[in-house]
Amino acid sequence: MRSPPAAASVPLVLAALLAQACAAPARTFRCPAHGGAPWRELTSDHFVLRTDLRAPEAAALVARLERLRAGVAATLPTPAPGAAEDEARVEVIAFRTDQEYRPFAPDGAEGYYLRYAGGPPRIVLSGAIDRRQRALLAHELTHHYLAGALRRQPRWFAEGLAVYMESLGDDPGVRALHVGAPPADRLARARASPVPARELLAWDGAAGARPALDDYAASWLLVHWLAHRRPDAFADLERRLAEGEAPARAWSAALPDLDPALPGALERLDRTLAEYARGPLEARRREADVPVAVGYFERAVAPVEVHAIRLALWQLGPRKGRAALEDEVREALVEDPAHPIALQYLSAMDKLDPAALARRSVAAHPDDPRAWTFLASAxxxxxxxxxxxxxxxxxxxxxxxxxxxxxxxxxxxxxRGRSGEGLPFARRAAQIAPWSAPVLAGYAAVLSDLGRCGEAIPLQQRALDALPEREPAGARRELARGLDRYALQCQLARRLDAGPAPRP
Incomplete structure (x- = not known):
């Protein structure tokens, strides 16, 4: 690895990159500026779709997205007052072909949903939307919607309800929607590999001894049974979770006959669910205000932003090698020599002075928040x-x-010791992104620093609820340690408030 060049040599490095051709012969991707399919951005009420689909296909996809969301909203609990206004638009990246999509997808994923601190939530998939991908969209939109509707989401509840909503992927495009239709693969797995209810209720998303698909199937079966056999108790459970009640306490209050503390209660539930899985399982018909026509604003996506999209997803797919990354960065810099995403990658790859590159980007793009964020990180x-x-x-x-x-x-x-100044920003971030574990944990940290540990604890619990299954175990441990710190902080505060113990 060569030594970092002096800042004065940066223009020479850029000049060398810009002198090279745009498209690398070995790559199948061709940027729009060099004959590739044009990309377009369609912004509707709840989505920002970026895609290289043709215009009619893109319009059909954004309409389907809005219909799916309408179905989800018609079926799930109503969000807290004001949550709808705070709801961030979901970004959807739809590659025109599966061949374009695969280099940016985890192995075996038909599509995926990104929930992280780096901006709005994002769904990535192939634009050739089939039944499985429509089911995935319904699943992930359920997660997104629930984040604004419920303050607590035990893992079995969140995943079971998301799978329950997958049948919206059969969307016939009419007002009447059918939810809860048993997916054949989930039902078969629930029958063949049942998960004991006591284990399922304790599922936190961490890697375990059994395949995660067993937990998904068992969660779906439990949600289906509750929704169709114990609807009043299920509604009470939803209400309690929406109010932020601890999941274990909410379960025992809504389903007192199935309180885990009662001897044999959960074992009886295991037998009930096994019998339920063998019988005919019905779907539920719901009327929803499904939009007949969807309005959207369309604009062209600049070629350099297509490269920026690909770079943002670069590490989520299979390893492509340094040469491919260099090609992508070089092509982006041909289109825009000061693009903040491309320069950030260039700095990391070639060990260049990031501050010099960031200042170059800010000078060229003073109204691009990405350039200022790059500068701050440098x-x-x-x-x-x-x-x-x-x-x-x-x-x-x-x-x-x-x-x-x-x-x-x-x-x-x-x-910098100014948590009071940071509070409104942390609060607003959490209002917009209740699905983001880092954002929720960041808000909790600010509250703790202000001595408000009692408010920090439920936020840290929500952050643990929101942590995706694929996150490293260390991320879960760090959040759990934060929860312990806040609990200790509150314990010490109560002791101080109580004053010194009386002398004997």
Whole structure:
């Protein structure tokens, strides 16, 4: 690995990159500027679709997305007041072909949903939408919607309800929707590999001894039984979770006959579910205000932003090698020599001075929050704290609805001992992104620093609920340690409030 060049040599490095041709001969992808399919962005009420599908296919997809969301909203609990106004648009990246999609997809994934601190939630899939992908969309939109409707989501509940809603993927495009139709593969697995209810209720998403698909199937079966055999208790459970009641307590209150503390109660539930799985399972018919026509605003996606999309997804698929990454970055820089995403990758690849590249990007794109975020990340150390804060403030001003921009500023202010200033930014980020574990945990940290541990604890619990299954075990342990710290903080505060113990 060569030594980092001096900042003065950066223009020469860029000049060398820009002198090379756009499309690499060995690659199947061709950027729009060099004859590839044009990309378009369609913005509707609840979605931003970016795709290289043809215009009629893109319009049909955004209409289907809005219909699916309408079906989800008609079936699931009503969000808390104000949550609908805070709901972030879901970004959907739809590649025109499976061949284009596979380099950016985890192995075996028909599509996937990204919930993280780096901006709005994002669904990625192949634009050739078949039944399985429609089911996936219904599944992931359920997760997105539930995040704004429920303050607590035990894993079995969230995944079971998301699978329950997958039948919306059969969307006939009419007002009457059918939900809860048993998916054949889930039902077969629930019959063949049952998960004891006691184990299922304790499922937290961490890797276990059994395949996760067993937990998904068992969760779906339990939700189906509750929805169709114990609807009043199920509605009570939903209400309690929406209010933030601890899942174990909510279960025992809504289903007192199945309280885990009662001897034999959960074993009786196991037998009931096994019998239920063998019988005919019905679907439920729901009327929904499914939009007949969907309005949207369409604009072209610049070729450099197509490269930026690919770079944002680069590490989520199979390894493509350094040469392929260099080609992608080079092509992006041909289109825009100061693009913040491309320059950030260039800095990391070639060990160039990130601050010099970030300043170049800010100068060229003063209204792009990504450039200011890049600059903030490049300004390290206490000596740069003021400039770093200013850059993060500018990013938040330019993107006031982006939870990442707000979260980053709140955490910077927290680190500088000014959690009171960071509080409104952390709160707003959590309102916009209740599906993001880092954002929720960041808000909890700010509250804890202000001595409000009682408010931090439920937020940290929600962060644990929201942590995706594929996250490293260390991320779960770190959140759990934070929860322990806040509990200890509250315990110590109660002791101080109680005063010294009386002398004997």
């Amino acid at each position: 300004l390290e150390g206490e000596a740069q704290a003021g400039a770093r804060e200013a850059a993060l403030r500018r990013a938040a001003e330019l993107a006031p609805s982006n939870p990442a921009a707000l979260h980053n500023l709140a955490q910077e202010l927290l680190a």
